[in-house]
Amino acid sequence: MGTHIERISFDGRQYILLGTAHISKESIREVRQAIIDEKPDRVCIEIDRARYVSLTSDASWKKLNIVQVLKERKGFLLLANLILASFQKRLGLDLRIRPGAEMLEAINTCKESGIPFSLCDRDIQITLRRAWAKTGFFGKLKMLAVMLASLLTRETLSEEKIEELKNKGALQSMMEELANFLPRVKEVLIDERDIFIATKAYHAKGNRILAVVGAGHVMGILQKLKELHAGFISDDVNPLLSIPPRNFVARSLPWVLPATIVGAIVASAFLRGSDVTVTNLLRWVILNGSLSAIGALLALAHPFTIILAFAAAPVTSLIPVVGVGLFTGILEALLRKPRVLDFENLLEDIVSLKGFFKNRITHVLIVFLLSNVGSTIGTFAAGIPIFASLFK
Numbered sequence: 436m437g438t439h440i441e442r443i444s445f446d447g448r449q450y451i452l453l454g455t456a457h458i459s460k461e462s463i464r465e466v467r468q469a470i471i472d473e474k475p476d477r478v479c480i481e482i483d484r485a486r487y488v489s490l491t492s493d494a495s496w497k498k499l500n501i502v503q504v505l506k507e508r509k510g511f512l513l514l515a516n517l518i519l520a521s522f523q524k525r526l527g528l529d530l531r532i533r534p535g536a537e538m539l540e541a542i543n544t545c546k547e548s549g550i551p552f553s554l555c556d557r558d559i560q561i562t563l564r565r566a567w568a569k570t571g572f573f574g575k576l577k578m579l580a581v582m583l584a585s586l587l588t589r590e591t592l593s594e595e596k597i598e599e600l601k602n603k604g605a606l607q608s609m610m611e612e613l614a615n616f617l618p619r620v621k622e623v624l625i626d627e628r629d630i631f632i633a634t635k636a637y638h639a640k641g642n643r644i645l646a647v648v649g650a651g652h653v654m655g656i657l658q659k660l661k662e663l664h665a666g667f668i669s670d671d672v673n674p675l676l677s678i679p680p681r682n683f684v685a686r687s688l689p690w691v692l693p694a695t696i697v698g699a700i701v702a703s704a705f706l707r708g709s710d711v712t713v714t715n716l717l718r719w720v721i722l723n724g725s726l727s728a729i730g731a732l733l734a735l736a737h738p739f740t741i742i743l744a745f746a747a748a749p750v751t752s753l754i755p756v757v758g759v760g761l762f763t764g765i766l767e768a769l770l771r772k773p774r775v776l777d778f779e780n781l782l783e784d785i786v787s788l789k790g791f792f793k794n795r796i797t798h799v800l801i802v803f804l805l806s807n808v809g810s811t812i813g814t815f816a817a818g819i820p821i822f823a824s825l826f827k
């Protein structure tokens with residue numbers, strides 16, 4: 436079976452950890468064989484219910500209301516989810532394997548064999564929201580850059596390379612690289628889920644528990660099982676299901692920045708005269724509006740959406756509770772309403788950048804993202820000269 440199986444026993448109970456590569460043909464075969472050979476009392480599977488539904492029913496995407504997603508301020512979360520699915524799906528297509536196939540194989544084998552199983556992973560939406568909430572401003576920029584870069588890459592992996600990724604040394608190197616680049620993201624995506632899955636497995640009923648997990652989680656879960664048994668860590672996973680509140684600085688900054696800009700424009704009227712004030716107002720409107728409109732243009736938005744981006748960005752940049760992307764995204768969805776075909780082809784279209792633009796659902800999200808990015812750049816591009824004008 437290879438070196439990616441680990442075993443540990445406590446008080447007559449045995450835990451068997453089977454590490455898989457999520458797009459590996461060999462992993463699919465090994466999962467079925469392990470369940471048949473080990474005859475566990477219960478199988479814990481690294482998948483949450485939402486992902487299970489999406490894997491077993493493409494129709495789940497047809498219930499998506501893109502306008503409602505934007506109104507609920509979940510546009511970025513949906514985009515992040517689709518980009519992550521895109522990257523994994525592309526690698527799976529290279530090997531003609533559906534990502535997550537080994538988890539479905541585990542579920543199907545359990546059903547055929549009459550073995551109880553549990554979906555033991557944390558909800559993907561909670562994971563993404565916690566990663567976003569716990570990441571600072573520059574970390575968010577890194578996350579955004581990594582996700583966008585993944586759309587442009589045409590990386591392919593051979594089956595041999597996939598199997599190499601299950602090697603402990605290679606995995607450790609990858610984990611260290613992620614920890615150095617995005618420590619908070621690694622903490623949420625890997626460490627917290629290690630605790631969550633380990634706790635679910637630790638309290639599973641039966642004396643022989645088989646856990647089917649990604650190879651990158653095996654050693655972490657093994658360590659957490661030891662710590663749980665020794666009482667070094669709590670078995671209460673509720674804190675891992677909550678979204679951490681933003682600190683005072685994070686809560687204040689969205690209000691302080693626009694208030695400071697407005698204050699600087701008002702102050703320029705008293706300190707520098709009406710000419711400078713008019714110049715500052717024009718600078719704010721033109722830079723903020725133009726850069727947001729350029730973002731919408733780069734997203735190939737409808738002309739009316741581009742005009743709205745220009746008109747709305749200077750205003751929405753001063754209102755922390757909304758962003759220009761909310762309005763541009765909704766207008767784009769109304770002008771180019773997603774068709775039945777877009778819902779049916781969503782999972783196929785996300786495998787390429789061209790598909791992201793062609794599909795009207797993902798196209799709305801790109802308009803939402805790039806108009807927001809343009810407005811954010813415009814805020815700093817206009818704000819810095821406005822402050823500087825006070826001291827000339």
